[in-house]
Amino acid sequence: MEFDPNFHSGFVAIVGRPNVGKSTFLNRIIGQKIAIMSDKAQTTRNKIQGVYTDNDSQIVFLDTPGIHKPINKLDDFMEKSAFSALKEVDAVLFMVSATETRGAGDNFIINRLKEIDKPVYLIINKIDEINPNKLLSIMDIYKKALDWKEVFPISALQGNNVDELMANLKALLPAGPQYYPEDEVTDHPERFIVAELIREKILMLARDEIPYSIAIDILSMKTNEHGNVDIQADILVDRPGQKGILIGKQGSMLKKIGTLARQDIEDLLGSKVYLKLWVKVHPGWRNESSVLKSLGYKK
Ligand code: GDP
Ligand code: MG
Ligand code: K
Known part of the structure; x- marks a missing residue:
């Protein structure tokens, strides 16, 4: 420096x-x-x-x-x-x-x-x-x-x-x-890390059922007026069957994923976090450049 x-x-x-x-x-x-x-x-x-x-x-x-x-x-x-x-x-x-x-x-x-x-x-x-x-x-x-x-x-x-x-x-x-560094205090690196933390929990809890065919799309990440961080994210999967697995019985799997991810994100940011997750079926998301771009995979 x-x-x-x-x-x-x-x-x-x-x-x-x-x-x-x-x-x-x-x-x-x-x-x-x-x-x-x-x-x-x-x-x-x-x-x-x-x-x-x-x-x-x-x-x-x-x-x-x-x-x-x-x-x-x-x-x-x-x-x-x-x-x-x-x-x-x-x-x-x-x-x-x-x-x-x-x-x-x-x-x-x-x-x-x-x-x-x-x-x-x-x-x-x-x-x-x-x-x-x-x-x-x-x-x-x-x-x-x-x-x-x-x-x-x-x-x-x-x-x-x-x-x-x-x-x-x-x-x-x-x-x-x-x-x-400026890029450590903009929202992009946090978004990337937050996405990785969510992905990690999914692979931890459902590794056998869900291979690498998921993507995490952080739709928004904002600090609210009380200093808490609101995060909304989509979990994109290839097939309807995968969606069912990730949501689980009465939402139990998604709840588990969300709770574990939230705890890690709170440690990362040092703030209380509200994490809202949705699972969406998006066949072939890996081939669509606009989707990849919005997920940060391509410049
Ligand atoms: P903190 O506990 O000190 O962090 O206070 P907050 O920032 O959470 O603010 C407490 C409340 O006061 C919130 O409802 C804010 O919208 C309100 N507030 C904060 N600053 C102002 C101000 O300059 N003018 C007015 N009218 N309200 C404010
Ligand atoms: Mg405060
Ligand atoms: K805070």
């Missing part, structure tokens, strides 16, 4: 109470791009939520699942490990909702953030829901709570001020490498 001194990159954690709009924000800037969980991903203890890449920057966004208020010993332990992982990031976005009053959950996180020596941005989300006159008084409520690097009122839903926030964040990040 060549070093380009004009390329900026880094790791950014997004923290905040549930429902303030963290996933909506990520969805807006990254869409359905998800990083493949490679060894690199495991070097930080935080879960990679998404990778933003453009011509001169890459921002790896991290989730910190344990930053909420602890309720028991296990949570307390999780909390501490999530907190120590925050020390590995270049910046933290602390998100609050303009529609909610500052609460104990916010204060708990703010107190933890006081202990780390990192730039923390205050992101006041959902400004589309409030009267603009109220914004200054909302900012006042948080202003003295921490020595904020910047304060950005935004609407993750409608996009207000999101470009400005991204530009500011990019300028803050140091010159660095592109940690993830």
